[in-house]
Amino acid sequence: ETGVTQTPRHLVMGMTNKKSLKCEQHLGHNAMYWYKQSAKKPLELMFVYSLEERVENNSVPSRFSPECPNSSHLFLHLHTLQPEDSALYLCASSQDRDSGQPQHFGDGTRLSIL
Amino acid sequence: LAKTTQPISMDSYEGQEVNITCSHNNIATNDYITWYQQFPSQGPRFIIQGYKTKVTNEVASLFIPADRKSSTLSLPRVSLSDTAVYYCLVGDWGTSGTYKYIFGTGTRLKVLA
Numbered sequence: 001e002t003g004v005t006q007t008p009r010h011l012v013m014g015m016t017n018k019k020s021l022k023c024e025q026h027l028g029h030n031a032m033y034w035y036k037q038s039a040k041k042p043l044e045l046m047f048v049y050s051l052e053e054r055v056e057n058n059s060v061p062s063r064f065s066p067e068c069p070n071s072s073h074l075f076l077h078l079h080t081l082q083p084e085d086s087a088l089y090l091c092a093s094s095q096d097r098d099s100g101q102p103q104h105f106g107d108g109t110r111l112s113i114l
Numbered sequence: 115l116a117k118t119t120q121p122i123s124m125d126s127y128e129g130q131e132v133n134i135t136c137s138h139n140n141i142a143t144n145d146y147i148t149w150y151q152q153f154p155s156q157g158p159r160f161i162i163q164g165y166k167t168k169v170t171n172e173v174a175s176l177f178i179p180a181d182r183k184s185s186t187l188s189l190p191r192v193s194l195s196d197t198a199v200y201y202c203l204v205g206d207w208g209t210s211g212t213y214k215y216i217f218g219t220g221t222r223l224k225v226l227a
Contacts, residue, residue: 004157043158043217056214090157100146100205103215105157 003027006091006106014114015081021109023074023091029104031097032074034066035090037108043090049074050097078111086113118202123222132189134221136202139183147178147185148215150201158201162187197225 004025013019025032034046048056049068063085065077074091088110092103119137126132138147146165150158162169164176164185175188189196199220206214 040219042219045214048214088155092157100144102148102160102163104160107156110155 004091004093004104004106006089006109008109009107010110010112012112012114013078013081015083017081018077018079020078021076021089021091021111023076023106025072025074025091025093025104025106027093027104029093029095030071031094032068032071033092033094033103034074034076035092035105037088037090039087047076048097055097081111081113083113086111117216118204118218120200120202120218120221122219123224125224125226126192127226128193129191132192132196132223132225134187134189134200134202134223135184136187137184138202138204141182141204142206145204145206147176147182148203148205149174149176149187150203152199152201152220161200192223192225194225194227196223198223 007022011019030051032049036044036046045058046060047054047066052068052071063080067075067077076089088108090105090108092105094103095101120134146163148163149161151161152158162171162174162176164178166178166182169176177186199222201217201220203215203217206216
């Protein structure tokens with residue numbers, strides 16, 4: 001139990017589908033993050049939210065659209081993805097975005113694009 | 115951006131102490147050093163974090179010399195379940211005021227019976 005829950009754990013979708021990844025944290029944290037982990041590559045930070053406001057977008061293509069309706073929930077909306085987008089998508093949270101305190105990760109969504 | 119260098123892989127036997135050293139020559143004065151553990155198909159798990167000297171918790175110790183250009187994660191008496199990838203991270207405050215972790219490729223530790 002990590003305190004950060006991601007659903008679904010696995011997702012297979014076609015390039016024309018629209019789907020959403022969900023992340024929920026019950027740690028009372030104010031910052032939430034989306035990461036992408038591709039095979040044999042380091043984790044890549046995609047988006048950062050602080051107090052429900054997006055504070056960072058690391059040049060992520062617009063086919064990935066994040067949403068943070070409240071401090072406990074984070075979504076990643078997916079549309080018209082490419083095969084190279086197949087990866088493990090990880091959500092994380094931390095007390096604040098500028099505290100340097102450890103991030104707590106969920107177990108990710110394994111995404112496969114057909 | 116600060117970066118880390120750590121061995122790609124290590125093998126050890128059950129019951130041994132494992133030390134994984136990480137180099138971070140360009141670490142900034144206000145950066146922390148953080149270690150994570152990751153099992154296949156799971157998210158990284160926080161192990162330990164330190165700024166200087168030595169930090170110890172119930173699972174590991176972290177040794178940081180005075181110049182802070184390297185650090186060593188020490189796992190006492192490893193078991194088969196410690197087989198995982200271990201990441202050494204230093205942060206970066208960047209220009210947005212967000213403290214960002216910079217993940218490298220990690221060290222793949224294999225514990226043998």
